[in-house]
Amino acid sequence: MELVTMSRTRVVLMTLTLVVVTVLNNTESAESARTFYVFGDSLVDSGNNNYLPTTARADSPPYGIDYPTGRPTGRFSNGYNLPDLISQHIGSEPTLPYLSPELTGQKLLVGANFASAGIGILNDTGIQFVGILRMFEQYALFEQYQQRLSALVGAAQAQRIVNGALFLMTLGGNDFVNNYFLTPVSARSRQFTVPQYCRYLISEYRKILMRLYELGARRVLVTGTGPLGCVPAQLATRSSNGECVPELQQAAQIFNPLLVQMTREINSQVGSDVFVAVNAFQMNMNFITDPQRFGFVTSKIACCGQGRFNGVGLCTALSNLCPNRDIYAFWDPYHPSQRALGFIVRDIFSGTSDIMTPMNLSTIMAIDSNIY
Template identity: 35%
Template sequence: MDQWLWMMIIFYCLSSGGGGVVGAPLVPAMFVFGDSSVDNGNNNFLSSIAKSNYMPYGIDFYQGPTGRFSNGRTVVDMLGEMLGLPYVPPYADPTTSGARILGGVNYASAAAGILEETGRHYGERYSLNKQVLNFEDTLNQLRSQINPSYLPQFLAKSIAVMVFGSNDYINNYLLPSLYSTSYYYNPKDFANLLLNHYARQLLALYNVGLRKFLLPGIGPLGCIPNQLATGKAPPGRCVSYVNEIVGMFNEGLRSLVDQLNSYHPGAIFVYGNTYGAMGDTLNNPATYGFSVTNRGCCDMGIDLAQITCLPLSIPCTDRNQYIFWDAFHPTQAVYAILAQRAFSGPLSDIYPINIQRMIQI
């Protein structure tokens, strides 16, 4: 039996409250980097107004409100279950140390982006650069727990999930009153700016030992309630300009995946077509059991463009029929679709291979 499997068995015995385990682990660990869509509690420990550690968030999660921006589990919670891992703990939690980090750590932070400045109007957050530094701190801790001769294999078999880009548009480029990027960069140049920053940090993670990367693209942000509330789209339609500019980023990210795979044959970088998966769900809601596509399930008050639910508000009861939970984030039901497509979907969903194949390499 592989050493990492023995370690994970010991970890499960030592851990408590680590929900999500569905079987023997298929990988040693999962390290999660990203924004609010995969934040599982880091912003609870930061001086930020981008928090979700209150009801009705978590209304369908066994632990209640945890800092997840969802009514229940997130896409990485579900991917972790498919991989046989416990829910990975948030880096900022003081108890995230010792045996708890052996199955992975979550560094994601609400309002964070690829650019350092993104989301600054919400207060503290872990930017992409800071999340990479935080991973290196975890790596130092792992060196004291894992045999040095085995650590490279542990890292190479683990999966890094990177969910970035949305905030660089919603909470930067599309807010000209707060950020100057749209004055200095046209959409194509801005996408290239983001991708260049992104590539440098991906290589930093590669250089310290990670080898398997899942890189989801940005979804159709022009269709989220936050953007629909701006009034820049005809009734029943999405904001086409927003979808067009995030499409430039997605095209570039898919090309970047090809380049990274070409120049790093010992690693595998995978592009997740979030735009296509969400677009299919929005265009064919009844096929997936949804009936409400243009507004969030939770109460966001008069300002329908705000991102988070009103504290202690009563959400809709038919949550599985809603695509969006709040003005920005999908419901747990949608995350289940995205997770399944990433894990076992065809090339149109995940390129060049799905996670099921990735873990076999």
């Protein structure tokens, strides 16, 4: 009897040990994976707008048709979006939208996505979308998040996690397409020439990035605007034969070099390579100008939409829908397909200094593995 009792005790103790080790390993893996925070607009919104009183939503089919669940998630994509693909590359879980009720407990260690479709650098950008999270509101939520994280792991550890995190900031496109160029004569176009407007945007963007630094960010990917004049929505309304719209292309080509210059200046000011400029314009132009080289049949026609180039209006259940999303560079009138985003993420990780300034994400991860 004693032998049976002793063997049972050993089994119980071994089971308890395994449970404790498993819990500790899970906690360690959650803490060792790099925390990731996302700010910006629809290119990186993973579903915050689902919880807001706004028309800027991707919460109905066929959005999400290629997501693992096959259902819309609030991502402006047929499947994964840019933050999802970056998370996969850095070995982290996808960041949950901050407004999601699932973002609690250990999930806070993964990070959070604060992005909101429709917003811009300026607070008057996207006013037609009503209840979206402008940048000052995204930052207020980030401060709230940090308080929640402190309650979970303590203030010192929370600060260490934020300082060691990777950040993604994607802004600027809406300031052109949903503000300056929204109407033939807009309030901003009466106020500024395009070069003046670009300089004004950069001065405001600088304040946004400096505020993020004050909030603890020490590694931030800052994406420039894509080729705004080449998206199907602009081809549908402003081009005669499907050529990229010169006015929007020129605006992007003025804005993006100013952004690189501004990030360099801030890095010099703070004495560290905190901000990394991502040349999203060139990354997109690679497959827009030569879609066949990337396995696309077209970079002009959106997979989901209606009208010319499927670029008129929104992507809805009533829209034309291509059967194979992998051969379309654009999913809807404004957003690249999941497969196209894969090429962009590849460039973010391994791109040369002309598209990742001052370094690519692989280099960042290698350097930071020795620091954090």
